[in-house]
Each structure stands twice: as C-alpha cells, then as structure tokens.
Amino acid sequence: MPTSDSPWLDKTLTDLLRENVERNPDGPAIEWGDTTLSFADLDLQSDRLATGLAEQGIGSGDVVSCQLPNIPEFLILHHAVSKRRAIFNPIHMAYRSSEMEHIVGFAESAMLVTGPPVKGFSYAEMGMDIQKRHSSLRHVVSLGEERPPGSLSLAELGQSPARAQEEDPQPQDPFLMLFTSGTTASPKATLHTHNMRMSNSWFCGKDMELRESDRMLCCSALSHMWAILNYWSSVIYGCPQVLLTRYRPEAFVSTAAQGQATVVIGAPVHAVDLLASPDLNPDDLASLRLFALSGSVCSPDLVRRLRNTLKGCTPVVFWGMTETGGGFYTRLDDPPEVIEKTAGRVSGGCTIAIHDDKGSTLPPDQEGNLVIKSPFGIHSYFKNPKATRESFTENGWFQTGDLAKIDSAGNVQMLGRRKEEINRGGTKYLPESVEEVVRRHPGVHQVAIVGMPDERLGERAVCFVVPAQGKA
Known part of the structure; x- marks a missing residue:
C-alpha cells in the first residue's frame, strides 16, 4: 500500500478490476436504472470489447476518443481500452464539430466512439465528417441503432468472444488523455499513467473512508477528472458506482433514494439546485454520509446549508485540476468552520505552497499564488512545450493560477483565480x-x-x- 515515503500503488485499472472479481465477483460494480453489472459482468464485457477493439487494430499507444454520457458503456469501454494498453480520451458531450476536430486531430485519435443521436443531432455523422480530414482516425463507432454508412457498431464490437490479450497493461503505461480546454491556439492535453491516477485515487478514497458497503452516486460527467477520479476510487475500494446520465434535482433525489446512495460526487451547482428543489425531502436522502464537492468555488453558506439540511451527511470540499488530480480536501472529522471556510489539507504524496510574484515561498496566512508538486501530476503538457514552460517553474512547481493562503494547520483558503x-x-x-x-x-x-x-x-x-x- 502507498505510504508517505513511497506513494505508489503500482497497480493498473485492469489489476484492480480483477482483484474485485477474485474477491467479490457477484458484487455490484455499476448500477444504472434497472441495470446492474457485477464486477464479473464488467470484466467479461470489457474483455469482449477489448477483443473487438483488437480486431479493429487498436493496440498499445493508440488513442480511443469517447463522447458518451454517464452510462455503463462508457465504463465498459474505459476498461476495454485499458486492457488493450491503449489510451482513453473522454470528451464532454456538449462539444460539437470545432471542439471535436481540434481534440481528435491533436490527439491523433485512432478511434472515436459516439453515443446515439440527441434531439436530431448525430454524433456519429459528426465523427464521419471529421474522419474525412484526419487520416489517423481509422474508425468511427456508434452506440446508436441507426448509424451512418462506414461507421462501426459498439454493440457488435462488444459481442466478440472474450480472449486473453497479448500482454497486460503495466502501471507506467499511459492510459488516459484529458484536455483542459476545447479549442485554443495552444492546445493543452494531459497524459496520465495508471500509477499516477490509481495511486492518487487510493489516497482520496482512503481519506473519504470508502468501503465496500458504500454506494457512490456521481452527478458530474465522467469526462471530467473529478468524476472519473472517484470512479477509480470506487474500483479500488470495491463499492458500486450508481450512474446518473443527466443531473436534475428530481432525478438525483429518486436515484439516490432508490439506490440507497451513501456517497455523492458532484459540483457546487448540484448542491445549489438540490437545496432549491421543491422535490427535496431530506428523509429520502437519509442514507447519505458524504457529499463531495469540487469543480468550482464552494461558498461557506452553501456548505452550511447542505450540512444543516442533510442531517448525518458531511460535505467534503475538494480541490483538484486536470493536471494534478486530487490535490487537497477537507476531511470527515474536520470541524464545521474548516469545512465551511477552507478546501482542507493536502492529499498524501503531494506538496503545496504559496509563492509571491517572484517565486519565493510565503509564510502561513499570507495571500499569494498557489503552487503544487505532486508525483501524481503531469510534468509537461502533451506536445506543448510553450504551455509547459509557462506553467511549471524551473524547480518543478506547477503554477495553478489560483490565489490562496494556507493557515498554520495546513488548511487552504481559496481566494479566487488570478485572472479573475x-x-x-x-x-x-x-x-x-x-x-x-x-x-x-x-x-x-x-x-x-x-x-x-x-x-x-x-x-x-x-x-x-x-x-x-x-x-x-
């Protein structure tokens, strides 16, 4: 297990799934409406899809881009790509042609997997149009029953017979590519290894006190680092992921109540909408013990109202970035004033500091620029040396762009973005x-x-x- 001296878990996503299959094969891994996949189901279905990917020539180092909502197929594909030693590149559902062409072209994606049409818009047809201008994009795959000529069916790829892959993924293999933004003149893509992300998720899950009896409900899109990081934590600690395809307060309440969710992963906006919803009956959410918030500024008033409304549920405020994963967060046993007014203490393995404009470290309670060193963070942007030079100091600190101060107990008070x-x-x-x-x-x-x-x-x-x- 990771320690402060050696923070590495030294396991892959595939290793962790197989450990769950050995320990608890019939235990629920994914719940989505009336659909439940056990760990054994998830392993078998991702094995079959991995074979289908292999038959299409997808292998080590290939980038598989994915534009799917929070549905089981997203996670089955994620595991299948991992088993092929390929690189998974989830993309936000809201992106259209300009953003997609930028990402797929820059990543040199070998495959793009898309969802069914929504309100008359065909993601697969968009992918086929992009393919005309990018020879690296060998395959466009659609989840929908109706798909454009020349595209492949994700369902058919997933019906291939399961077989052992040529070689298992290794902890140092790159397995994830995330973009920090859509279309920019200087694209900022981040590349992550299994060891970086699984080790960081182990520490985050440990501090959330995750256990097999938990049921994690994710409100945020799995294409965000915040959401998928917590999915990895659920695999590490063996608890099911309850999927919510589209967040609406009434859908959240019914899904959480029906699934007896104990842990919620979301953004402050989800909590704001929940507290304002006429459908909210706190008794329906009595199973919740933890509401984890990240992605934007979380006000003290919101944390206070959430704690006072959902009795027995502790709000936890997280800070992280696509570049770093989970950096620091409040703990379950923190006093209310720490949870309300700070973003907590640093995660295991990471180091944070406050620098002045000249790069010197400031003492506690002094406002300045937040910087972080993390073995789990990237050390350069993918194919972007200019952005790397601008974001990293000569001695390895990543400049977050946030203004903050750290008190004598190590708790971070976020003050805003420097650009704001x-x-x-x-x-x-x-x-x-x-x-x-x-x-x-x-x-x-x-x-x-x-x-x-x-x-x-x-x-x-x-x-x-x-x-x-x-x-x-």
Missing part, C-alpha cells in the same frame, strides 16, 4: 469576497461578479444574479 482579479482604479480585489455577501440574501439563487472595461477606472465590477424561486 478585478482592478478598480488601482484597488484590486477578488469577486468571490463580494459574491459571498450577495449570496446570503434570501432572494438570491446564484450570483456571479465579473470585471468590465471602464473608461475612468479602467475596470469596474458588474453583478449578475439569478433570483431564488418565487423571488423574481
């Missing part, structure tokens, strides 16, 4: 501090403050408010 700092006539401040005051008003559901050009002051603040239900 507003300079009003020479007075600089972060919008989060004002947003928190506005957010306390009972008539406010959501608030955002942004800087706008001003002829006299150079920049001024503009406040956008979404009123609470019935308060408009």
